[in-house]
Amino acid sequence: MPRTAIELRIKRQDGPSGPPRWEEFSIPWRAGMNVISCLMEIRKRPVTKQGAKTSPVMWEASCLEEVCGACTMLVNGTPRQSCAALVDGLPEGVITLEPLTRFTVVRDLIVDRSPMFEALKRVRAWIPIDGTYDLGPGPRIAETERELSYAFSRCMTCGCCMEACPQYNGRSEFLGPAPIAQVRLFNAHPTGAMNAHERLEAIMGRGGLVDCGNAQNCVEVCPKEIPLTEAFGELGRQTTVLWLKNLLRR
Amino acid sequence: MAQPRIAVVGGGLAGLMATIRIAEAGVPVDLFSIVPVKRSHSVCAQGGINGAVNVKGEDDSPEIHFYDTVKGGDFLAHQPPARAMCYAAPGIIYLLDRMGVMFNRTAEGFLDFRRFGGTLYNRTAFAGATTGQQMLYALDEQVRRHEAAGLVTKYEQWEYLGMARDGAGRCVGLVALDQRRMTPRAFRADAVMLATGGPGLLFGRTTNSAINSGSATASAYLEGAWYANGEFIQIHPTAIPGEDKLRLMSESARGEGGRVWVPRRKGDPRRPQDIPEAERSYFLEEKYPRYGNLVPRDVASREIHRVCVEEGLGVDGKMMVYLDLTHIPRAELDRKLGGIIEIYEKFTGEDPHTAPMKIFPAVHYSMGGLWVDYERTADGFLDLASPKNHMTNIPGLYAVGECEYQYHGANRLGANSLLSCIYAGQVGGPAAVTWARNQKTAAADVAASVFEESEQRWTRRFAELAQRGGDENAYVLAEELGQSMLENVTIVRHNDRLQATDAKILELAGRWKRAAVLDQSPWANGPLSFLNQLEKMLALARVVTLGALRREESRGSHYKPAAPKRDDARWLRTTIATSSPDGPSFHDEPVDTSLVTPVERKYD
Numbered sequence: 119m120p121r122t123a124i125e126l127r128i129k130r131q132d133g134p135s136g137p138p139r140w141e142e143f144s145i146p147w148r149a150g151m152n153v154i155s156c157l158m159e160i161r162k163r164p165v166t167k168q169g170a171k172t173s174p175v176m177w178e179a180s181c182l183e184e185v186c187g188a189c190t191m192l193v194n195g196t197p198r199q200s201c202a203a204l205v206d207g208l209p210e211g212v213i214t215l216e217p218l219t220r221f222t223v224v225r226d227l228i229v230d231r232s233p234m235f236e237a238l239k240r241v242r243a244w245i246p247i248d249g250t251y252d253l254g255p256g257p258r259i260a261e262t263e264r265e266l267s268y269a270f271s272r273c274m275t276c277g278c279c280m281e282a283c284p285q286y287n288g289r290s291e292f293l294g295p296a297p298i299a300q301v302r303l304f305n306a307h308p309t310g311a312m313n314a315h316e317r318l319e320a321i322m323g324r325g326g327l328v329d330c331g332n333a334q335n336c337v338e339v340c341p342k343e344i345p346l347t348e349a350f351g352e353l354g355r356q357t358t359v360l361w362l363k364n365l366l367r368r
Numbered sequence: 369m370a371q372p373r374i375a376v377v378g379g380g381l382a383g384l385m386a387t388i389r390i391a392e393a394g395v396p397v398d399l400f401s402i403v404p405v406k407r408s409h410s411v412c413a414q415g416g417i418n419g420a421v422n423v424k425g426e427d428d429s430p431e432i433h434f435y436d437t438v439k440g441g442d443f444l445a446h447q448p449p450a451r452a453m454c455y456a457a458p459g460i461i462y463l464l465d466r467m468g469v470m471f472n473r474t475a476e477g478f479l480d481f482r483r484f485g486g487t488l489y490n491r492t493a494f495a496g497a498t499t500g501q502q503m504l505y506a507l508d509e510q511v512r513r514h515e516a517a518g519l520v521t522k523y524e525q526w527e528y529l530g531m532a533r534d535g536a537g538r539c540v541g542l543v544a545l546d547q548r549r550m551t552p553r554a555f556r557a558d559a560v561m562l563a564t565g566g567p568g569l570l571f572g573r574t575t576n577s578a579i580n581s582g583s584a585t586a587s588a589y590l591e592g593a594w595y596a597n598g599e600f601i602q603i604h605p606t607a608i609p610g611e612d613k614l615r616l617m618s619e620s621a622r623g624e625g626g627r628v629w630v631p632r633r634k635g636d637p638r639r640p641q642d643i644p645e646a647e648r649s650y651f652l653e654e655k656y657p658r659y660g661n662l663v664p665r666d667v668a669s670r671e672i673h674r675v676c677v678e679e680g681l682g683v684d685g686k687m688m689v690y691l692d693l694t695h696i697p698r699a700e701l702d703r704k705l706g707g708i709i710e711i712y713e714k715f716t717g718e719d720p721h722t723a724p725m726k727i728f729p730a731v732h733y734s735m736g737g738l739w740v741d742y743e744r745t746a747d748g749f750l751d752l753a754s755p756k757n758h759m760t761n762i763p764g765l766y767a768v769g770e771c772e773y774q775y776h777g778a779n780r781l782g783a784n785s786l787l788s789c790i791y792a793g794q795v796g797g798p799a800a801v802t803w804a805r806n807q808k809t810a811a812a813d814v815a816a817s818v819f820e821e822s823e824q825r826w827t828r829r830f831a832e833l834a835q836r837g838g839d840e841n842a843y844v845l846a847e848e849l850g851q852s853m854l855e856n857v858t859i860v861r862h863n864d865r866l867q868a869t870d871a872k873i874l875e876l877a878g879r880w881k882r883a884a885v886l887d888q889s890p891w892a893n894g895p896l897s898f899l900n901q902l903e904k905m906l907a908l909a910r911v912v913t914l915g916a917l918r919r920e921e922s923r924g925s926h927y928k929p930a931a932p933k934r935d936d937a938r939w940l941r942t943t944i945a946t947s948s949p950d951g952p953s954f955h956d957e958p959v960d961t962s963l964v965t966p967v968e969r970k971y972d
Contacts, residue, residue: 256465
């Protein structure tokens with residue numbers, strides 16, 4: 119039976135130090151609604167299901183078409199972009215919204231994902247170009263190679279894989295799946311390959327590739343179906359080769 | 369003079385490119401953005417970036433690209449900057465390629481190019497159908513590299529509030545709001561560069577991101593910056609409806625062979641797959657045999673309006689038409705258009721491989737924006753050594769990207785926006801460095817009182833807003849604004865309805881004074897920030913609406929049935945709005961058309 123009203127249960131928290139609390143909302147159903155449009159409805163009339171006045175729920179959002187990664191949250195316990203969570207595609211009953219748990223809560227559904235961006239610095243996730251002046255075309259790349267790399271370059275730093283990973287949490291040193299997979303991307307690029315060893319060294323120590331427990335949860339939740347575990351396999355080979363080279367050089 | 373320091377506001381393509389160029393010159397950058405820069409609206413750009421690299425043996429050239437661009441803009445763009453941009457385009461594509469953008473390749477491993485609107489050449493480089501995202505990521509990576517090296521300091525989740533100006537009126541810094549602590553803070557800067565994107569939210573639901581309020585630009589306008597050609601708003605012909613936003617279906621769908629049609633019979637109840645070829649009207653191909661489905665966006669949107677509203681042939685009786693990709697092989701679709709196919713499937717539940725997409729026009733882009741200067745050379749290019757390029761009328765305040773008006777005139781060609789963003793950053797960044805180095809007094813040496821006063825002004829304002837009670841809800845007011853703008857200030861414009869819209873905006877501005885803050889928290893208070901933004905949005909909405917009322921002609925995206933012809937004698941002019949206590953006051957200035965002579969714009 120189609121819904122006539124949408125019931126939501128939302129975990130709220132005023133600031134990083136908590137404490138969390140739950141609030142319930144009931145809003146009229148309209149065709150084509152997603153979780154974001156429910157939150158937009160709430161801010162136009164911030165009143166709980168019980169009729170108590172409250173403040174609008176805070177969430178992060180930008181593109182609203184699952185290419186920016188901003189609006190990731192737990193929808194019925196699953197990490198995903200709330201823009202792509204269509205109400206009619208969710209099971210009947212109450213929709214539960216919670217902030218991601220592996221990051222510090224800023225407020226309500228907003229979390230601080232800056233550790234992911236910091237990790238991208240650590241693994242040197244960039245092509246070290248000489249400069250922006252005109253140096254002519256870049257290297258030629260086979261379309262098949264390009265397709266493989268494109269799959270990794272679509273990573274939105276959304277945090278779904280980090281949330282699902284049993285090895286990643288606020289306290290562990292593990293860099294997490296997304297930043298490590300970026301090493302695969304840059305090492306495959308003809309220019310990036312020139313300093314592949316720097317990136318590999320960044321993931322060879324503690325907190326790097328060896329901390330991956332191979333639970334494979336990351337690929338399950340990645341909204342862009344990035345072949346993360348394949349990257350880890352490939353990087354395992356690359357790090358082993360580098361380790362042997364370093365050993366022989368000693 | 370002390371080492372200069374430059375502030376860039378906005379971390380989309382234009383802001384990031386400017387940041388890279390400034391850092392490359394050895395000048396430290398403070399980079400402000402309301403979202404982590406990787407989540408900026410540039411991610412939404414899909415189809416590609418134009419540049420006449422000429423890899424398909426078509427004898428394409430930057431000069432033809434330039435001509436297509438100014439013709440596409442109905443000759444309202446200043447020609448030297450547009451020409452300089454088109455000549456720089458191949459180099460820009462090569463640069464992005466060197467940065468690692470995963471552009472699609474030909475069989476031989478060269479960059480591949482496809483067709484786009486308003487041209488007959490394969491001139492658009494693309495990375496699947498997520499080109500903007502891929503380009504943004506490449507620039508984000510380069511900026512991160514400069515950040516790691518200590519040249520760039522990011523202030524993410526900080527919102528631009530206003531300028532700090534010295535006694536002579538020079539912009540010497542800015543005030544920004546930490547969206548968590550909710551405290552305004554002044555920053556010194558030898559130049560401030562706005563790269564804050566478009567004002568889509570003025571129209572409610574559009575193809576724009578949730579962050580595109582236009583309020584930063586509007587704030588600059590309210591503080592004295594000129595706003596140019598505000599009435600030129602691009603309506604993209606092909607989007608899909610949504611309750612929170614309208615999602616774009618890239619023009620590249622037509623570039624790859626997608627066909628637009630409606631059933632010839634009004635209210636045909638059959639499934640589109642069951643309607644035979646002869647009973648379909650491919651109305652763009654029929655009326656424009658040369659350009660077909662790839663006429664410029666303003667033309668296509670008007671045609672959809674004509675077919676659906678005037679002839680009543682819209683699908684389901686709505687302003688909706690079919691965009692058909694079903695004749696294109698599945699593998700090719702996935703390789704070249706995967707990104708949008710995925711969006712369509714996810715948000716509508718239907719499969720564009722097997723059924724035509726249902727699409728409709730949506731507000732997409734602002735050709736207008738902050739007025740910026742340029743220095744031309746005798747032979748009709750830009751003098752890249754000049755600090756004037758991309759400077760607003762306020763000394764030391766620069767603008768790059770969609771928030772400024774250069775390059776596109778009255779209508780932007782598809783895939784020229786990624787180009788103009790990068791080019792503006794590439795030119796604007798060094799111009800700001802030159803300006804900063806030429807100043808006798810560094811921002812660091814300007815009296816502290818200048819910054820204290822600016823900061824206190826905003827602190828007082830936010831303290832006042834935080835107390836605000838009342839019976840109005842700012843989000844409801846924004847929705848009403850969007851509805852009114854959408855109904856009256858888009859594809860077809862009538863003076864009486866524009867006047868009524870202005871009256872509506874004034875009514876909303878009155879009600880804004882009674883809008884409650886909704887949230888008492890001193891931490892991460894979004895509603896407080898939005899209350900401030902909304903007042904600025906209302907001011908900018910008047911610029912767009914009254915600019916449209918004033919322009920008594922039809923040109924590019926601006927169409928008035930009561931004045932259906934272009935009038936070069938009177939209106940080959942740039943509209944310029946200046947803020948006054950009574951709202952916008954307008955004047956206009958001539959357009960540099962010294963390189964090619966405006967002709968009637970035809971695509972048939």
